[in-house]
Amino acid sequence: MGKNRRLSSQTPKRQKHPHTSGRGARPTGVSKSKAIARKPHSQPSQSKPAIPFLPSDRILLVGEGDLSYAHSLINRHRCKNVTATVLESSEDELISKYPSTPERRGVDENIKALKADGGALKSGVDVSRKNYMGKSRDRWERVVFNFPHVGGKSTDINRQVRSNQQLLVSFFTNTVPLLSPDPGSSILITLFEGEPYTLWNIRDLARHSGLEVKRSFRFQADAYPGYKHARTLGVVKRKDGSVGNGWKGEHRAARTYEFVRKGEGERVGSGKQGDESSDDEDVERLVIGDYHADEHDEDTYDDEEYEPHLLS
Template structure:
């Protein structure tokens, strides 16, 4: 009798273990699927701020298929002046800038008395409307509110692809420090990578809408995995909502360039795995930012020095 009872208990415990293991495997598989799924950079009606654009090829890719983001919803920012940008990337920047400035949208105007079954070429005319992308130069991603236009136009999403100080440091330990330090400096060239990333998160909190998202893309592997991106974001009041692979095939026009402008990266970017992290503000940080914005709005005036 006791042996039968013990057998039943063993069978029940074994069943529970198998159920738990099955659940864990299911959760792990679900996590893997979510992790490998590419992140969508644009949703309908999103207003987007692009920070640290290189030769503006990502901006160009974003308004083309398969994304087709409306150009009027994008503000692309460049750290350099227009002159320096053109000199850094003479083979691509000029053409990309012209494309963004001259971008046109084709629409069809249908006469009011024309039905869907009655298509008349004389009454249905295509119109080309010039809708340029807003491109701002001399914009510091660690001090976004310094730019008047950005301060006055809150966004739904802020995208920062492959943040880097452009210092050219090859030593891994010094590279990590260069992209992660904590103090505030005058020039991006003197910022460590921690400084750059942390200052960016603190700055972007001031230009996001209450439910706004931040998207940061970095290469996988060393030294990028040592940057402690999620910890830095957390210290600035952000948490990871999700992450996914950066799908290069979705951005065929995008050309990843060196920040210093001395040429392409040593290894083709399309051959490297990259990951996009989507951050959202914590409730506490969101409330604090709202209060700071109200105070800043009360204290600020249009007579302040601006960069447009």
């Protein structure tokens, strides 16, 4: 009995912590040290943004919207060889479509900044048309199409997917001849994460046009001070015609895909084409089950069953 008494005195009773009882208790077999030592989740704001430009690069921006991206490339990243194009037929139409607001710099200011630093602006450029840069003999190291979209022309998901696929296939086909012959010259396209954009199968569309993915990386709008996402349809307007609070597309998760001519992509591991940047290992991908459009979105789809088809 004395032996048992000594053993009980050496083995302290397990104390019940007032905050670990019930649902909040730590599972059996999991030590406190292990629970604390979990790898912290990588936040987009904590990783260094990928900037795919050099100040000396010849850069062609298509579908530039309000030109705030071009303005940031020139003023923040010191890119001097920038040519920006817009679908609108004139500068007046562009200014009317994207008027200045308390949150958004006016297009006229962006145009002045572009031209003051030796950049060029070309209106009425439809990238779905062959030879969309006309008789220009210029060739570019980087051709950029941020957030391509045909606009909310239909509420049918299949039509929207096919229309945007057609736009991208035409763009790829018509842009390859505009790339500089220098190895590594590339086409960059940025899309929002999740559906419906994943349904476009952008990698496959590029392969059909003789391109391959060199890499993809998170698009961080904060890396381009002054940049505001511009909707294809223009600024958001209220029923009385006044300008709303603005479209906050730059705050949505987005990804940039960099395409090069076949054979020029970087190879990693066992010969697999490398299409992810180093910041992806800890990033939780955004997955959306059902797509719901809101009143400010360009994509007005019905929540019905759909079977998108890849264009051949």
